[in-house]
Amino acid sequence: MNCQDIAGLLNDRNFQAISDADRRQAEVHLALCPVCAGEWEVALRLRADKIPAMPAFLRQWHPAGAGGRSISTARRRGRLLVIPVLLLAGVAAAVLWLYARQPDSENAPAADAGSLAEDAAITAGAESVDGNEAPSQDPADTAVPDDSAPAPRYRLVVMGPMQMIDNVAAIQAVEGTHRGLLEFFRSRPELDVIVVTQTEVDAVVAELGLENVSEGNQRDRAVARHFDADYSVRVANRYLRAPDIWTISVSYQYSNSLGRGGGSIGFLADAISQGGESPDAKGTDVAEDIYARLFPEAGTANLLSVVGDSAGSPAERLDAFRSVLIMNSPYRPERRVEFTPQAIAGAIEIGRSAVDATNRRYAWALLAQTGDPAVAQPMTDALLYDADANVRATAAEWLLEYSGDPVVRAALESSAVTDSSLDVRVRARWSTLASQDRAGYVRATLLDPRLTPLEQIAPLILARSERYREIDSSSRDSEIAAVDGAALDALAGIARSSNDGATRVAALTELGLGGHSEFQTLLQTAPEDQLRQVTVNLINRSSRTGVKIQLEQMLAWLPPDSGSRDSIESSLSSGR
Amino acid sequence: MNQERFERLVRPEMPALFKAAYRLVRNQPDAQDLVQEVCIKANHHLDQLEQCASPLAWLLRVLYHQFVDGVRQKARSPVVTTDLSAESPALASQALSPEVLACQDDEERVFTRAWLELDETQRGLLTLRAEGYGLVEISAITGIAKDVLAPRLHRARRSLKRYLDKHMDEAGAVARLGSGR
Numbered sequence A: 001m002n003c004q005d006i007a008g009l010l011n012d013r014n015f016q017a018i019s020d021a022d023r024r025q026a027e028v029h030l031a032l033c034p035v036c037a038g039e040w041e042v043a044l045r046l047r048a049d050k051i052p053a054m055p056a057f058l059r060q061w062h063p064a065g066a067g068g069r070s071i072s073t074a075r076r077r078g079r080l081l082v083i084p085v086l087l088l089a090g091v092a093a094a095v096l097w098l099y100a101r102q103p104d105s106e107n108a109p110a111a112d113a114g115s116l117a118e119d120a121a122i123t124a125g126a127e128s129v130d131g132n133e134a135p136s137q138d139p140a141d142t143a144v145p146d147d148s149a150p151a152p153r154y155r156l157v158v159m160g161p162m163q164m165i166d167n168v169a170a171i172q173a174v175e176g177t178h179r180g181l182l183e184f185f186r187s188r189p190e191l192d193v194i195v196v197t198q199t200e201v202d203a204v205v206a207e208l209g210l211e212n213v214s215e216g217n218q219r220d221r222a223v224a225r226h227f228d229a230d231y232s233v234r235v236a237n238r239y240l241r242a243p244d245i246w247t248i249s250v251s252y253q254y255s256n257s258l259g260r261g262g263g264s265i266g267f268l269a270d271a272i273s274q275g276g277e278s279p280d281a282k283g284t285d286v287a288e289d290i291y292a293r294l295f296p297e298a299g300t301a302n303l304l305s306v307v308g309d310s311a312g313s314p315a316e317r318l319d320a321f322r323s324v325l326i327m328n329s330p331y332r333p334e335r336r337v338e339f340t341p342q343a344i345a346g347a348i349e350i351g352r353s354a355v356d357a358t359n360r361r362y363a364w365a366l367l368a369q370t371g372d373p374a375v376a377q378p379m380t381d382a383l384l385y386d387a388d389a390n391v392r393a394t395a396a397e398w399l400l401e402y403s404g405d406p407v408v409r410a411a412l413e414s415s416a417v418t419d420s421s422l423d424v425r426v427r428a429r430w431s432t433l434a435s436q437d438r439a440g441y442v443r444a445t446l447l448d449p450r451l452t453p454l455e456q457i458a459p460l461i462l463a464r465s466e467r468y469r470e471i472d473s474s475s476r477d478s479e480i481a482a483v484d485g486a487a488l489d490a491l492a493g494i495a496r497s498s499n500d501g502a503t504r505v506a507a508l509t510e511l512g513l514g515g516h517s518e519f520q521t522l523l524q525t526a527p528e529d530q531l532r533q534v535t536v537n538l539i540n541r542s543s544r545t546g547v548k549i550q551l552e553q554m555l556a557w558l559p560p561d562s563g564s565r566d567s568i569e570s571s572l573s574s575g576r
Numbered sequence B: 001m002n003q004e005r006f007e008r009l010v011r012p013e014m015p016a017l018f019k020a021a022y023r024l025v026r027n028q029p030d031a032q033d034l035v036q037e038v039c040i041k042a043n044h045h046l047d048q049l050e051q052c053a054s055p056l057a058w059l060l061r062v063l064y065h066q067f068v069d070g071v072r073q074k075a076r077s078p079v080v081t082t083d084l085s086a087e088s089p090a091l092a093s094q095a096l097s098p099e100v101l102a103c104q105d106d107e108e109r110v111f112t113r114a115w116l117e118l119d120e121t122q123r124g125l126l127t128l129r130a131e132g133y134g135l136v137e138i139s140a141i142t143g144i145a146k147d148v149l150a151p152r153l154h155r156a157r158r159s160l161k162r163y164l165d166k167h168m169d170e171a172g173a174v175a176r177l178g179s180g181r
Helices: A003-011 A020-032 A034-047 A056-060 A071-101 A117-123 A168-186 A198-208 A217-226 A269-275 A279-294 A296-308 A314-327 A341-353 A357-368 A373-385 A389-402 A406-418 A422-432 A435-446 A453-464 A466-471 A485-497 A501-514 A519-524 A528-540 A547-555 A563-573 B002-009 B011-025 B028-044 B046-051 B055-076 B098-102 B106-117 B120-130 B135-142 B146-178
Strands: A154-163 A191-196 A231-241 A245-256 A259-268
Touching: A003 A020, A003 A034, A003 B146, A020 A034, A020 A314, A020 A357, A034 B120, A034 B146, A056 B011, A056 B028, A154 A168, A154 A198, A154 A217, A168 A191, A168 A231, A168 A245, A168 A279, A191 A198, A198 A217, A217 A231, A217 A245, A217 A259, A231 A279, A245 A279, A259 A279, A279 A296, A296 A314, A296 A341, A314 A341, A314 A357, A341 A357, A341 A373, A357 A373, A357 A389, A373 A389, A373 A406, A389 A406, A389 A422, A406 A422, A422 A435, A422 A453, A435 A453, A435 A485, A453 A485, A453 A501, A485 A501, A485 A519, A501 A519, A501 A528, A501 A547, A519 A547, A528 A547, A528 A563, A528 B146, A547 A563, A563 B146, B002 B011, B002 B028, B002 B046, B011 B028, B011 B055, B011 B120, B028 B046, B028 B055, B046 B055, B055 B120, B055 B135, B106 B146, B120 B135, B120 B146, B135 B146
Parallel strands: A154 A191, A154 A231
Antiparallel strands: A231 A245, A245 A259
C-alpha cells in the first residue's frame, strides 16, 4: 500500500468500515510514512469528534415562528425558549432524582429496568447520589471480601448505558457493549468499579447545576468527582447520520496527577453485525483499549510483553509495538514508557527473521523510531544483506536516524554505490547527505549524462515525495526549490525520451513548476492519464509563482470536454 | 400545508444538519443559527425540496454555502464592537467565547483552535467527509469538481495536522511554564 492507496482509503465513502486486511496493509504503510500517519490520525480524530445533541428548543423550532426575522433575533428567541426548557428540565431532573431515591426497584424508570437487570438491582437503592453514603457498587466487588486480592487502587465510574435511539437493535447493542465493558473492568483487581445509571447521572448533573454544560469530558469529570473517582467511562448509542446509521460510542476521561484528558471510541453498528461479534465481546475489546489509555503503565506493560513473546504472530507483536510508540506522545513526556530490552530484542528478531518481507520492513521502521542504540547494527545488516530490495530500501531510509554512527555511515556509503536496486542506492545516498547538500545532489544527478533517464530523475522524485519533505525537520514542509537552468533542460530531454509514465509525469511537473518553454508543447503530446496527473500536481502547487500562468495557458488548448479543463477552471475560479 | 411539508421534508434532517453545522463552527450558538438559516431558506423552497431525491443533500448544500458565504462576508466586513457582551452580528466562530472554551478540555481546546485556523472551504470539506459522505456526494454538495476534491481533502488534513501540532506545542509550552519546568 502506498500514499495514494491511503488517500483512496481516507476518501472512500466506506472508510469507517475498512476491512481488517486493508487496515493491516494501511498500518504497515502508516508506520513508514509520517505524512499519511498524520492524515490518518486527523481522519480518526474527526470521526471520533464529540458532537452535542441538538438543543431541545431547536427540535420544536419552526421558521414560520421566526417570521423571517434576522437570525440573531431567532437566536434570542431561542435563548428565551431555552430558559423555560431548562427550568422544566431541572424540575424533571429533580423529580427523577426523588423517583430514583425510592427504595422500591419496581419504581425504576422503564428504560433502566429494561436495560441491565443486574445494574437495576444494584442501583435500585440509589443512595449514591446524596453524597453522604458510599455510591452503589457492584456486589462482585463488595459481597465477598478476598484478603488475597490486591486492594483497588483506582476508582472508575461506569455510566449509562445512555439510550439516544429508539431502536431495538441499537438498545440491545448499547446494553451488550455496556455489559462487556463491565465484565472487563470488574476483572481488574486494581479497579474499584462504580456503576451509575443514566438516571443517576442526570440527577447528579442537576444537583451540581451542570445542565447547561454540554455532554462531554467536563461534565463526566464532574460526575466522576462526585463519586470521588478520577476515571469515568460512558457508553451510548447515537445516530451518525439520520436515521439509518447509528453508532455505539464509548467515552472516557481521566484526571490524575499525570494529567487530564479524555476521548472516545466509536464503532458502527454494522461493525458488530458484519463482524459476527456480539456487542458484549465488542465491549470487552473496547474496554481493553480504554484501559490501556487510562492506565498507560499497566497497558503498555501488557503490550510490551506481547512484543517480547516469540510465540506470537509477528504482525500482532508489531502492532503492539506500534501502540506503545503512539502512546509515547512527545506532548506528554511525563507519561513516556521506555521500551524494555526484551521488547526491542523481540522486534529486532522479527526484522531479522520474519518470513514476510512486509513484517521485516515494518519492524525496522518502528525500531528506528525508538532511537535505541541496539537497533543500529542489526538494521545495518538488513541494509547490506537482506534479500528483499524493499527491506533494504526501508533500512536505508530509516538508518538516517543513526547516520552519525561511523559504522552505519560506511554501510550507507557502500550501499549507495553497490546495491543492485536503484531505490536502495538513492535512499542510502540521501541518508548520508546533510539537508543543505541534497539540492546539489538532485541537480548533479540530473546533469549526469552517463545515467539513464530514470536514474537521473530518481533523487528528484524522492525529494518531492511526502516522506522526505517531512523528514527534513529543520525545514519542515519546505521543498527543494524548483530546478532551473541546465537541470530544467535536462528534464525536458527526459520528458521527450522516457517511455516510463511516472518518470514523464515527474519531469513534466517540474517543467510546469519551472515555467520551461517546452512545457506546454510536451504536455500536449502526453497521454490522457499523464496529462491528468500533471494537471493535478500543478493545481496542488498553484500558489507557487508562475504556476497559475501555466494553468491558464493550458486552457488555450485543452478540449472543451476535458476533465483537466474542468479541474483547472474550478481551481482558478475558487482562487486557490 | 407548508407546516406539514416542513415536518415531513426538513424536520427529520435537522439533527444531521445540526451535527454538520456544529462541526463547521464548533460552538452551539453559531450552529443553531446556521441550522435556523437553512430551515428558513428551506421553508421558502419547499416546492423545490419536494422534487429532490435527497432532501438532506439539498439542505447540506444550502448549509455549506451559507457557512462559506457567512465566513467570507465576515472577513470582508469591518467589525466594530463597542460592547463586548453584545451578540456578534455574524458568525462568531472565528473567536470562541471564554464560556465555550471553558467547557472544553485541553485536547478539545487545542483541536478547536487548530480547526478554526483552516479556511472555510477546508472546514466544509472535512466536515462532509467526517459525516461520511463520499467524493461524489461532496462534489454535488459543494460544487467543487470531483477530481480536485481528493487533493484538497489531502491538503486540508495536512493543514489540520500542522495546526494541531503547532497548538499542541504551544499547549505543552504553557504547561511546562505553569509547572515551573
